[in-house]
Amino acid sequence: AQSVTQPDIHITVSEGASLELRCNYSYGATPYLFWYVQSPGQGLQLLLKYFSGDTLVQGIKGFEAEFKRSQSSFNLRKPSVHWSDAAEYFCAVARYSGGGADGLTFGKGTHLIIQP
Amino acid sequence: DAGITQSPRHKVTETGTPVTLRCHQTENHRYMYWYRQDPGHGLRLIHYSYGVKDTDKGEVSDGYSVSRSKTEDFLLTLESATSSQTSVYFCAIGGGRDTQYFGPGTRLTVL
Numbered sequence: 001a002q003s004v005t006q007p008d009i010h011i012t013v014s015e016g017a018s019l020e021l022r023c024n025y026s027y028g029a030t031p032y033l034f035w036y037v038q039s040p041g042q043g044l045q046l047l048l049k050y051f052s053g054d055t056l057v058q059g060i061k062g063f064e065a066e067f068k069r070s071q072s073s074f075n076l077r078k079p080s081v082h083w084s085d086a087a088e089y090f091c092a093v094a095r096y097s098g099g100g101a102d103g104l105t106f107g108k109g110t111h112l113i114i115q116p
Numbered sequence: 117d118a119g120i121t122q123s124p125r126h127k128v129t130e131t132g133t134p135v136t137l138r139c140h141q142t143e144n145h146r147y148m149y150w151y152r153q154d155p156g157h158g159l160r161l162i163h164y165s166y167g168v169k170d171t172d173k174g175e176v177s178d179g180y181s182v183s184r185s186k187t188e189d190f191l192l193t194l195e196s197a198t199s200s201q202t203s204v205y206f207c208a209i210g211g212g213r214d215t216q217y218f219g220p221g222t223r224l225t226v227l
Contacts, residue, residue, distance in 0.1 A: 034216075043206065044159075044218040090158055094211070101147045101166065101211025103174055106158040 002027040002093050006107035013081050014115045021076040021110050023091030032094035033074040034104065035065055039087045047089075050074060061085070086114045119143050120219035122207050128225045135194040137222050139207030141187075147211035148190040149174075150182065152203040153221075159206065165190055197226045 003026045013019050025031055032051050036044040048059025055067040065076045074091060088111050092104040119142030129135050139148060147166055151159040151174075161174030163182040171182050179201060181193045194201055204223050210216040 036218075043220045046215050046217075049215060092159075095161075101164075101214075102172065103149050103151075103161040103164045103211070104159075104216060105175075106151075106160070108156060108158040 002031075002095060002105050004091050004093050004105055004107035006089075006091055006110050008110045009108070010111045010113065012113040012115055015083055016080050019076075019078045019081045019085070019112070021089050021091075021112070023074045023076065023107060024072050025074060025091070025093045026072065027093055031074075033065075033067060034092045034094075035059065035063070035074075035076050036090045036092065037061075037087050038090065038109075044090065047076070081112075081114055083114045083116070086112055088112070120207060120209055120217060122205075122219040122222045124222060125220065126223045128227065129197055130227050131198055132196050135197050135224065135226075137192045137205055137207075137224070139190045139192070139219060141190075141209050143209055143217075144187060145209040145214075146187075147209060147214075148184065149208040149211070149216070150180075150190065150192045151206045151208065152176065152201075153206060154203050162192065162205075164211075197224075199226050202226045 207219040
């Protein structure tokens with residue numbers, strides 16, 4: 001069965017510093033991968049997604065992620081964080097176990113704290 | 117924002133009572149999903165639907181049932197609510213190569 005691991009439960013970064021959030025997946029075939037962000041008390045917003053092709057994916061709000069098949073990773077990066085980036089970040093992989101669209105499997109999330 | 121609404125947005129109920137949560141979409145999308153979100157667990161799939169009257173179980177389906185009689189509505193029912201079902205419930209639409217969009221969530225407290 002597919003799974004997603006986000007090794008870091010909490011990360012603290014100074015405003016203006018670079019950011020990397022880690023995500024490792026387990027999936028037999030080529031995965032469909034996603035990063036979502038959730039601000040406190042809000043729903044989930046898609047940051048970016050990877051289906052195929054270029055392994056470096058650009059998203060919204062200045063985020064990017066790189067798919068590395070050899071490492072089963074899909075890490076999220078941002079060169080310079082802003083206080084408004086403080087939120088919960090979720091990595092997810094599409095299930096597709098039965099063909100068709102049968103939902104996402106999420107990691108447990110990484111809570112990002114921005115220090116002034 | 118994708119046209120997804122959830123009702124109610126907040127609900128407090130007692131153990132043993134039935135509860136129905138509603139998800140309504142205006143995007144005419146074929147696929148719809150129910151997830152629950154709990155601290156330390158991320159989001160977990162409860163049930164999903166790939167068309168009217170076509171539904172299937174997700175990873176945490178015990179104690180939940182769903183129905184989809186119209187494309188736009190996907191109902192999640194807790195037949196007899198338990199305290200372990202206290203959670204935030206999210207509906208989503210999309211899937212396949214389409215992005216999944218999430219609704220605003222329903223916070224359910226079972227006392």
